[in-house]
Amino acid sequence: xxxxxxxxxxxxxxxxxxxxxxxIFSGSHNGIAVPSCLPQxxxxxxxxxxxxxxATDLHMNKLFAALKDLIxxxxxIEGNYSRLVCDLNAMPDYSIPQCSSEHKEIKITANxxxxxxxxxxxxxxxxIYHPYHDTKKKMIERIRQxxxxxxxxxxHSFSPxxxxxxxxxxxxxxxxxxxxxxxxxxxxxxxxxEYCFISGQPYRVAERPSNSAxxxxxxxxxxxxxxxxxxxxxxxxxxxxxxVNFINKCVDHLYNHPDFEKISAPRSLAFSSEIITSPDxxxxxxx
Numbered sequence: 001x002x003x004x005x006x007x008x009x010x011x012x013x014x015x016x017x018x019x020x021x022x023x024i025f026s027g028s029h030n031g032i033a034v035p036s037c038l039p040q041x042x043x044x045x046x047x048x049x050x051x052x053x054x055a056t057d058l059h060m061n062k063l064f065a066a067l068k069d070l071i072x073x074x075x076x077i078e079g080n081y082s083r084l085v086c087d088l089n090a091m092p093d094y095s096i097p098q099c100s101s102e103h104k105e106i107k108i109t110a111n112x113x114x115x116x117x118x119x120x121x122x123x124x125x126x127x128i129y130h131p132y133h134d135t136k137k138k139m140i141e142r143i144r145q146x147x148x149x150x151x152x153x154x155x156h157s158f159s160p161x162x163x164x165x166x167x168x169x170x171x172x173x174x175x176x177x178x179x180x181x182x183x184x185x186x187x188x189x190x191x192x193x194e195y196c197f198i199s200g201q202p203y204r205v206a207e208r209p210s211n212s213a214x215x216x217x218x219x220x221x222x223x224x225x226x227x228x229x230x231x232x233x234x235x236x237x238x239x240x241x242x243x244v245n246f247i248n249k250c251v252d253h254l255y256n257h258p259d260f261e262k263i264s265a266p267r268s269l270a271f272s273s274e275i276i277t278s279p280d281x282x283x284x285x286x287x
Contacts (some may be wrong), residue, residue: 064155067247075139151181154213171230
C-alpha cells in the first residue's frame with residue numbers, strides 16, 4: 001500500500017472486527033470518505049454527493065453499528081471510502097465510475113480520464129479496493145480454519161425510487177446462482193410477513209457483468225448471497241431496530257436449518273458433483 005496516496009489523516013480503507021463464529025457481515029459500500037489527495041466530493045455538488053445512493057449505501061453504516069451490538073459474535077468488514085472513489089462491489093475495470101448510474105448527466109469530475117489516469121486508477125485499486133478483498137479473503141480462510149464453515153451475508157441498501165419510479169421491494173437478494181445458502185434464506189424470506197421480499201431486486205447479477213459477485217464466489221469458493229434493504233426502512237432509529245431484529249431472525253433460521261452443513265460449506269463441497277449452470281433469474285414474493 002502506498003502511504004503517499006492515503007495520508008495519515010485519511011481513514012483506513014476498511015474497518016474490521018474479527019470474531020470466531022461462522023458468520024461474517026460485509027458492507028462494501030458503508031463509507032463515504034474521499035482521500036485528501038482528491039477534490040472534496042470528487043468535484044460533485046456536496047448536496048448531491050452526501051445524499052446519493054451512488055456515493056454510499058445510505059444508512060448502512062448505522063445498521064452495522066446496531067448489528068454489532070445485537071450479533072456480537074459475528075465478524076464484520078466494512079469499506080470506509082465512497083463507492084465513487086472506488087466501488088468495492090464492482091470488477092476492478094469498472095470500479096471507478098465517470099458518471100452517476102441513475103443520472104448520466106451528473107459527471108464525477110475527479111474520475112474523468114483527464115483527472116484520473118491509469119496510474120491514479122492503480123493507486124486507488126492498491127490502496128482501497130485490494131485491501132478490502134484481500135482482507136475479506138483472509139477473514140473467510142481464518143473462520144473456515146476455526147469452524148470448517150462460513151456464512152457471509154453481503155449487506156447493501158438501495159433507493160426507494162429509480163428514475164422517478166417507486167420500487168415495490170423492501171428487501172431483495174442478489175446472487176450469481178441458486179445455492180443451498182440462497183435457497184434456505186430465500187425460502188424464509190418468502191414466508192415472513194414483515195417486509196415485501198422480491199428476489200433479484202434491485203437488480204440481478206446476470207444483468208450486471210461489472211458486479212464483483214462472481215469474483216468473490218470464485219476467489220473464496222463461497223456461496224455468495226447479497227441482502228438488499230430499501231434505505232428508507234433504515235433511515236430512523238426505530239427502523240434500524242426493527243431491521244436488525246429481523247436480520248437476527250434470518251440468522252437464527254440459517255443456524256437452525258436442517259441443512260446447515262450444506263448452507264455453510266464451501267461452494268465446491270455444497271454441490272459435490274452438481275454443476276450449476278442456470279443464470280440468476282429472480283422471483284417475486286410479496287407478502
